[in-house]
Amino acid sequence: MTHDELLLFGERLRRRRTALGMTQEAVAEQVGISLRWYQMIERGENTVSIDTLLGLSRTLTVSVDYLLFGEFANSLANPYAEIVARLTSKLTPAQRENAIRIVELFSDSCK
Numbered sequence: 001m002t003h004d005e006l007l008l009f010g011e012r013l014r015r016r017r018t019a020l021g022m023t024q025e026a027v028a029e030q031v032g033i034s035l036r037w038y039q040m041i042e043r044g045e046n047t048v049s050i051d052t053l054l055g056l057s058r059t060l061t062v063s064v065d066y067l068l069f070g071e072f073a074n075s076l077a078n079p080y081a082e083i084v085a086r087l088t089s090k091l092t093p094a095q096r097e098n099a100i101r102i103v104e105l106f107s108d109s110c111k
Contacts, residue, residue: 007044012067014042016060020085030093031055058096061085 001009017027028038033052040046048056057064061084088096 001047003044006047008070009067010042010044012070013056013060016062016066017042020060020089022060022089026089027056027059030059030089032093058093059089061088 013027017024024038024042025035028035031038031052032055037046041048041052053064053067057067060067088099091099
């Protein structure tokens with residue numbers, strides 16, 4: 001990534017994080033990186049690994065495409081995405097996985 005791309009990536013992270021009402025600390029914790037590292041990513045000073053990119057995407061409930069290229073994916077068009085993000089933002093990764101399983105089970109039982 002070029003320096004300008006890193007800056008745009010960081011800006012998209014910051015905008016999405018603030019839209020969800022999340023702190024930098026909360027995002028860093030949920031992704032499993034240090035606060036300092038997250039702050040450097042948000043300022044465009046560091047690149048991210050694939051694992052970190054996927055963690056950011058999950059934590060901020062936004063597509064990887066959006067984070068990398070600024071394009072909105074279908075998940076953002078879903079009016080429930082913000083609600084789900086708000087409700088799960090304080091859960092640990094394991095708790096979020098359990099919540100997804102519960103919703104999947106509920107959805108399957110409704111068919």
